[in-house]
Amino acid sequence: MSKELSYTIEEVSQLLKVSKLTLYDLVKKGELPVFRIGRQMRIDARDLDAYITNQKTNQIPKASPPIVQRNERKDSKTLVISGQDIVLDILGKHIEKRSAYKTLRSFTGSLNSLISMYNGECDIVSLHLFDGDTGDYNLPYIKKILVGHPYILINLLSRKAGFYVKNGNPLNLSTWTDLNREDVKLINREKGSGARILLDEQLRINEIPFRNIKGYEQEETNHLSVASSILTGIADVGVGIEKAAKMVGVDFVPLITERYDLVILKTAGTMQLITAIKEILSSPQFQSEVKSLGDYDTSQTGKIIYET
Template structure:
């Protein structure tokens, strides 16, 4: 098989200088063909080139217009921001139980929350630890979604901690062990929940990030971080338990994090909120999540915080 150049959705959005929402919308309309590698959508370079050529005019170029959020709402497309596989299951249940079509934006928690503030996401998943309060998500939402009414629902709870090599040869058992000399770390991108978790504990324990070898080496998902540890590229990384089991490395649990969903409250979103609440509380959805293992569903569907 010949090697063909392909792009991620994020790379296409950067090339065309439009938002990822625009690209997702074009994909849903069938104007841009994609293929999947696992949970990631990719686009052949030749298909992108064909789309560009088909939208050119002999007199003036036809721009790729940014979709107005009202237009997207009218077409019943939903953008769900986050990376956990539980979101894929949620999207499937939403499509099965309603007329909505779900689009996935694999951005980190903070980036997703900012995209919601800017009107580019409908459901944002969050797992952001605040070191001053020991609370998850609410302190950040209060600061970012200023002026917006919203509801915060629990999706699942899950263990977060350290990815270490088989047998934990460096005997890493807590955050202060990251002070070990010559310890090599692999980090997550800025704005991700795992990056915030690490940075908050470095701050709490007064560990300068500049002292961590590899702190500036970033991956964009839990599996890539776990794989880097497995391959010996790094000694340690921060992430969730599920990825460690998939990759086959050891995991040191340090905290139970609450993984929540935030949705803005508006007349247009009233139906969406009711649908999501119903799905999260349903036996079929919870049974499907429980079967995955490593997820706590004791609070799933509960209202964590709500403004009016």
């Protein structure tokens, strides 16, 4: 592996056939060194080789250590923030200014991130999970997954979600039922992402079999890639947020306002973090930075949506 100078987390994930969250956990525990180039975290090829060699030479079975929630480790000064929105970079910067924590980003979809939090692999998870039965966001999923865990749900922002379409919207796409047309090809998001759940819930509500949707099985892993697929003509429509449409340069058809929240487990080790995040989200400076990006509503930012 040493032919390459360094790897991204995603490249190492593919090489070792493990999830990115597993690698983030190794980084948090200090077992795998990393360095940063701007926003991107990279792993030196020599450090990766050393880690693999160490695992090969330490195969004598050891007694299993007691299971401890990641957030209870007093020696851990690194937080994993899971989610894709660029506002999470701003949040991480403010956390580092106000505390001794260093922040790492996991660009994982909402539902998969929530499951990782249940498994102790994430510290702050951002969510935009639509529930078709209640019309609510996030809480119905949290109550089912974080069973037995105390937590707090705080609003980060609200934003528009809808269709990415070709400029001028030549197919005149305006409702979820338009996806059922034979002349429309979709580009989908990966399973476990908020955009995928929004689409699947709307198909269920509108009684549209996913097998009817041309392109349903074709997936991308982020908003920008979906929007770019529309721009390049790979597909006619995709589901995502307004900000990405403007960044890529495609038209956007708003269909729903989604509540984008943060969930944090309440433990003895996270109470100071929760206090800091409340102060950050309520601060004029943070809200001003978010507003300057455009396309975000901060009217509920910092509001406690639910707390056990």
